Amino acid sequence: MKVKETKQLLLENLEAAPRAYGSIILNKEITTRLLEECLNEKNTEALKRKIYGIKSAIHSYKNDKKGFLNIDSNGDTVSLRRDVFISELDQILKTKTIERAKYYLTRLKTGIGNIKTSKINDINLHRWKEYDEIITDSLWVMGKRDTSGAHIGWYWGNFIPQIPHQMMLRYSKKGDWVLDAFVGSGTTLIECKRLGRNGIGIELNPEVAQEAKKLIEKENNKDKVTTEVITEDSRTTDIKKILDTHGKEKVQLLIMHPPYHDIIRFSKDGRDLSNAGNTEKFLTMFGDVVDNATPYLEKGRYFALVIGDKYYKGEWIPLGFYCMNEVLKRGYLLKSIIVKNFEETRGKRNQKALWRYRALVGGFYIFKHEYIMLFKR
Ligand SMILES: C[S@@+](CC[C@H](N)C(=O)[O-])C[C@H]1O[C@@H](n2cnc3c(N)ncnc32)[C@H](O)[C@@H]1O
Secondary structure: HHHHHHHHOOOOOOOHHHHHHHHHEEEEEEEHHHHHHHHHHOOOOHHHHHHHHHHHHOOOHHOOOOOOOOOOOOOOOOEEEOOOOOHHHHHHHHHHOHHHHHHHHHHHHHHEEEEEEEOOEEEEEEEHHHOOOOOOOOOEEOOOOOOOEEEEEEOOOOOOOOHHHHHHHHHHHOOOOOEOOOOOOOOHHHHHHHOOEEEEOOOOOHHHHHHHHHHHHHHHOOOOOOOEEEOOOOOOOOOHHHHHHOOOOEEEEEOOOOOOOOOOOOOOOOOOOOOOOOHHHHHHHHHHHHHHHHHHHEEEEEEEEEOEEEEEEEEOOOOHHHHHHHHOOOOOEEEEEEEEOOOOOOOHHOOOOHHHHHHHOOOOOOOOEEEEEEOOO
């Protein structure tokens, strides 16, 4: 396809896309040169005329006299959110002084020319405004679960894919290794394939692990990552041996979504945390899993624990905070406690009125939240 045709097609697609999600692909070299020319302008009017020129070319490629939309194969390209790019240009147009205009221009040029990421993720901090998908608030009120692709949500007691999705975007880079010690139906590993992370999942229940493997297999593997489900007890799994087989020593993100003690009994197996005889025994078992996994989490990297509380014999048992203490005892740093809304389990959904009555009689509140606790090693 000729360059002009490609450009035409690209812009047609952009026009068709909802504004907030459209992206624009620029020729990096020409765009940088163009912004430099603007920076060399001595008076505000001339500078703004140039910015208008860029804006009008974005709206209609025919106005692209400089060729910054010319994405030929020889040059580097940069993909920007169209709405963010336009709003940056508008910000320059609204300035009252040339100094201010040049300040915004320099920032835009840096954002296009450089990539500034931290050690723990791929977020380009020069273009942080483009990441509104990433949540930074501690209260998560989530709508529907993501049921696209292999995420079919069949497993009672799974978590919504948005949880590992958010964790991986913030706390891992492409190509990193993620370990989920209670992988269940494989949600984390499906998300690993989507986001280009390698994943190891441990699951005690062989039937569940088998189903997880099938589902994970179904997800497209565009980044050719490795995913592996180990059917073992995560308190004793030889994690070193597993990592050795992949030529790795450490993982970069640890995720745990253990049973919320016995709220759901996942099996009859005595090694299953949901069969622990009481809260103390549950916490001991949970602590054993943390002890087993911690040496393999790279220093400075994150551990995300997803856990809810339980109610037993008229008493609220703060499992979440008890588990948090177990982790803190092991020298981790607490970075955040996220409170996430929680839809009723299938059983409770059918008995909504009954639960409301029970709550009124019993003087308690019905669980509507769970926690995502974030620790740094
Ligand atoms: C809350 S579920 C995890 C669900 C998972 N996040 C998902 O999206 O499907 C907890 C899982 O831990 C597993 N489990 C319980 N005890 C375990 C142990 N000792 N070792 C490994 N897995 C265990 C259970 O079989 C169950 O599948």
